[in-house]
Amino acid sequence: MGGREATMVLLDENGIRCDGRKVDETRHVMIRAGGLKNADGSAYIEFGDNKIVAGVFGPRDVHPKHMSDTDTGILRVRYHMEPFSVGERKNPAPSRREIEISKVIKEALEPAVMLEMFPRTVVDVFIEVLQADGGTRCAALSAASVALADAGIPMRDMVAGCAAGKVADTVILDVNNEEDQAGQADMPMGYMPTLEKITLLQLDGILTPEEYEKCVEFGIKGCMQVYELQKKALSEKYFDGENGRGGSGRSQKR
Amino acid sequence: MDVRRRYVIPGDTITSGPYRPEQNVTLVGGKKIVSTVVGVSEIYDNTVKVIPLAGKYIPKINDLVVGKVIRHTSLSWELDINSCYVGFLPATDVFGRDFSAHADELATKLRTGDLVAARVANFDRTRDPLVTISDRDLGKIDSGDLVEIAPGRVPRLIGKRGTMIQTIETATNSVITIGQNGRVVVACDDAEGLLKAKKAIRMVNSMAHSTNLTEKVKEMLESGNGAPRETTTTTITTERREDDRE
Numbered sequence: 001m002g003g004r005e006a007t008m009v010l011l012d013e014n015g016i017r018c019d020g021r022k023v024d025e026t027r028h029v030m031i032r033a034g035g036l037k038n039a040d041g042s043a044y045i046e047f048g049d050n051k052i053v054a055g056v057f058g059p060r061d062v063h064p065k066h067m068s069d070t071d072t073g074i075l076r077v078r079y080h081m082e083p084f085s086v087g088e089r090k091n092p093a094p095s096r097r098e099i100e101i102s103k104v105i106k107e108a109l110e111p112a113v114m115l116e117m118f119p120r121t122v123v124d125v126f127i128e129v130l131q132a133d134g135g136t137r138c139a140a141l142s143a144a145s146v147a148l149a150d151a152g153i154p155m156r157d158m159v160a161g162c163a164a165g166k167v168a169d170t171v172i173l174d175v176n177n178e179e180d181q182a183g184q185a186d187m188p189m190g191y192m193p194t195l196e197k198i199t200l201l202q203l204d205g206i207l208t209p210e211e212y213e214k215c216v217e218f219g220i221k222g223c224m225q226v227y228e229l230q231k232k233a234l235s236e237k238y239f240d241g242e243n244g245r246g247g248s249g250r251s252q253k254r
Numbered sequence: 255m256d257v258r259r260r261y262v263i264p265g266d267t268i269t270s271g272p273y274r275p276e277q278n279v280t281l282v283g284g285k286k287i288v289s290t291v292v293g294v295s296e297i298y299d300n301t302v303k304v305i306p307l308a309g310k311y312i313p314k315i316n317d318l319v320v321g322k323v324i325r326h327t328s329l330s331w332e333l334d335i336n337s338c339y340v341g342f343l344p345a346t347d348v349f350g351r352d353f354s355a356h357a358d359e360l361a362t363k364l365r366t367g368d369l370v371a372a373r374v375a376n377f378d379r380t381r382d383p384l385v386t387i388s389d390r391d392l393g394k395i396d397s398g399d400l401v402e403i404a405p406g407r408v409p410r411l412i413g414k415r416g417t418m419i420q421t422i423e424t425a426t427n428s429v430i431t432i433g434q435n436g437r438v439v440v441a442c443d444d445a446e447g448l449l450k451a452k453k454a455i456r457m458v459n460s461m462a463h464s465t466n467l468t469e470k471v472k473e474m475l476e477s478g479n480g481a482p483r484e485t486t487t488t489t490i491t492t493e494r495r496e497d498d499r500e
Contacts, residue, residue, distance in 0.1 A: 041308065059310065059338040070380070112264075114280075114290060117312075119379045121338045149264050152309020152406075154290040156280055157265035194265040194288060231263055238292050238307050239261040 010179055011168040018178050019048075026162065026174040026222050031142065031233040033150045039126075041151025043233070045143040048176060049133035054143040056151040059121035067122070073115035074122050077106035079140055081129040101137050102127075108141050108161070108190035108200035114154040123153055134177030135163045138188050141200065142226050149234055157192040158230050159199055162222030164189065164215040171211055173218045185211075189219035193227045258297050262289035268302055276303035293406070307462075311337045311405035311435040313383040317374045320395070320433030321385065323367060326360045333370060333385060336405070336435040341372060341385040348387065369395040369439065371431055395431065398441035401452055403459040405436035410462045411455060418458065418468050425475040426451040450475055 010018050017023065027048030036042035039055035046052075062068035079102040083089050094102075105127070113123065125147065127140045138161030145159040165175035167183035175186045185205025191198055198216075207215060262268060266289045268279060275281050278291045279302055289295055293306040313319070313335065321333030321341050333341035346353045348363050364370065371392050377383035387393045403411065411432060412419050423430055428442035428451045438455055442448035454471050461467060 040310070061338070118338060149292050150308060152291055152306055154278065154309075155264040156282075156288070156290065158263070192265070194267060194286075195282060234263045234292055235261060238263075 008178055008182060010182060011170055011172075015170075017167070017172065019176060021174075023170055023172045024218060024221070026225055027176065029226060029229050031146055031226075031229045033146050033233045033237040039147075039151075041147045041149070041153070043143045043146035043150060045139050045146075047135060047139035047142070048174075049131060050129070050136050050139045051131040052136065052140050052143050053128045053130065054140065054147040055126045055128075056123065056144070056147040056153070057126075058123035058151070059118040059153065060124070062120065062122040068120045070119055071116070073118035073120070075106055075110055075113055075115060075125065076122055077102045077109065077125045077127065077144070079105055079127045079129070079137070081132060081136075085129045085132045101140070104200055104202065105137060105141050105144060109144060109148065109159055111197065111199050112145070112155045112157050112159050112192055113148060114156060117154055123148070123151075132177075134180040135175055135188065137161065137200075138163050138190070138226075141190050142230060146230050146233055149230075150237070157194045157197075158227060159190050159192055160223040160227040160230060161188065161190045161200065162219055162226050163187060164218040164222065166205060166207060166211060166215070171214045171218055173222050185215070187212075187215045187219060189216070189223060191220055191223035191227075193224055260295055261293075262295045262304060263292050264290055266295075268295045268304070269297060273297060273300050273302045276301045278304035278306055305409065306406040308404070309406065311335070313337055313339060313341075313374045313377045314434070315374055315377055317434040318392075318432070319372055319374060319385065319435045320400075320431065320437035320439060321370045321372050321435075323364050323370065325366060326364070328355045328360070331360065331364055333372065335372075335383070335385070336402075336433075336437060337383075339377075339382045341374075342382045343370070343372065343385050343387065364394060369400065371395055371433070371439075395439050398429075398431070398439040399448060399452060401438045401440060401455050403436050403438060403455065404462075405434065407459050407462040408432060408434055408436060410467070411438070411458045413468060418471065421468055421472055422451055422454045422475065425472070426454070430455075 008018055015023055030046040032044045035044050036055050041056040043054050059073055079098055081090050083092050125144050129136050141161035163175045164173055164187050165183055166185035167179050180186050185207050187203045190200030268287045270286045275287050279287050280290050282288045287302050289304045291306040292308055293304040295304045319335045321335045324332045324334050329345050331343040335341040345360055349358050372385040372387050375384045375386040426447035428440055428447050431439040440451045
């Protein structure tokens with residue numbers, strides 16, 4: 001993409017990646033619960049150079065009415081990238097890619113959210129990508145899950161997202177933009193840590209069965225790290241300080 | 255031995271002992287009891303529940319709620335009960351069985367914007383909550399100030415066997431109506447008492463899960479701090495209350 005080095009060494013002889021990480025290391029992740037006053041629940045995530053805000057409304061009345069379901073609540077997800085989130089201006093109209101990501105995030109959250117408790121209602125999740133650097137769908141999924149918990153919507157489990165992939169014939173954890181563009185495979189995953197269930201799994205590239213197994217193992221490992229930060233972000237907002245609103249609600253990991 | 259009270263987030267395992275799962279928990283694999291919301295888990299006798307710290311009010315049959323009239327048709331009123339569903343108050347509940355849609359005008363009893371103390375008479379998955387005002391102490395609220403708190407903090411405001419609310423009521427000589435939906439109406443003849451009661455309610459809302467809260471509230475009520483500022487605020491409150499009566 002715009003102005004990146006064409007011949008980049010994705011993995012050197014010491015097993016160090018282009019951004020200085022080891023093969024099984026995630027980028028720096030920071031999650032903050034809350035922050036938006038008008039949304040029922042919200043979260044902000046920094047996943048390496050990705051910066052994403054998620055806002056949640058609901059459960060609330062469904063509009064248009066014909067979308068409502070008498071048996072269960074429904075979940076609507078909008079993933080959107082800001083025009084300034086990438087190198088060259090992105091048309092703000094929803095693209096094919098954004099519609100797809102909205103769909104997969106919705107389907108990754110659905111097994112966790114207990115929508116059947118609120119028939120005839122909707123839970124709206126809005127995700128805005130402020131800055132993108134590869135792996136936005138996993139970061140967006142993680143943020144959306146924290147925002148849902150912040151809104152007090154009953155969930156069977158949190159959903160954490162992290163990608164695994166392959167560059168230079170080596171399986172790596174948390175694929176960044178360069179590795180995504182020039183690498184051999186990218187496999188975003190969503191995972192429910194307590195239920196031990198995978199809710200999102202996509203694969204772009206070619207992996208052998210052994211590599212695939214290793215990717216799943218790496219992906220789950222990354223998701224567990226993100227999960228710890230999700231937990232921390234929520235406890236910082238709700239349980240720190242005497243009034244429960246103390247603390248900055250920030251949690252970081254390097 | 256399980257921890258009796260602790261902070262949990264969705265997906266946290268509370269216990270795998272032989273307890274009965276109650277509100278805001280779910281059974282995983284027939285054994286583990288897992289929280290579904292951010293809150294404080296409680297193991298009491300043989301039951302497990304989580305008191306939520308966030309989220310909207312979910313109507314329950316027999317809950318006392320404070321609703322605001324949104325609109326009315328010729329047969330019923332719709333109340334905003336601070337939930338994802340609207341409260342449905344049929345006209346027959348107010349006018350009695352001989353209600354006639356032609357003869358009786360609903361606006362004579364309740365107008366849009368009126369506050370109503372109501373009880374949830376019926377609610378299930380198939381329809382909006384049916385509320386009633388035909389009971390003692392229910393009906394239109396004529397006087398008092400509305401304070402909104404998080405629905406999850408209501409049990410804390412009431413306290414164990416009503417200790418917290420009794421403390422506030424006796425100290426400020428006020429009458430407080432608490433709706434389970436997080437709406438609280440404070441009525442007090444003394445402007446200073448009203449102000450103090452409201453302050454105490456807001457204090458409970460913001461400090462809901464600190465220990466010894468009743469003592470802290472008592473202390474605040476008895477101390478009468480911020481006296482010089484209170485005199486100016488008092489006049490404003492008095493004026494507003496007179497406006498309400500008009």
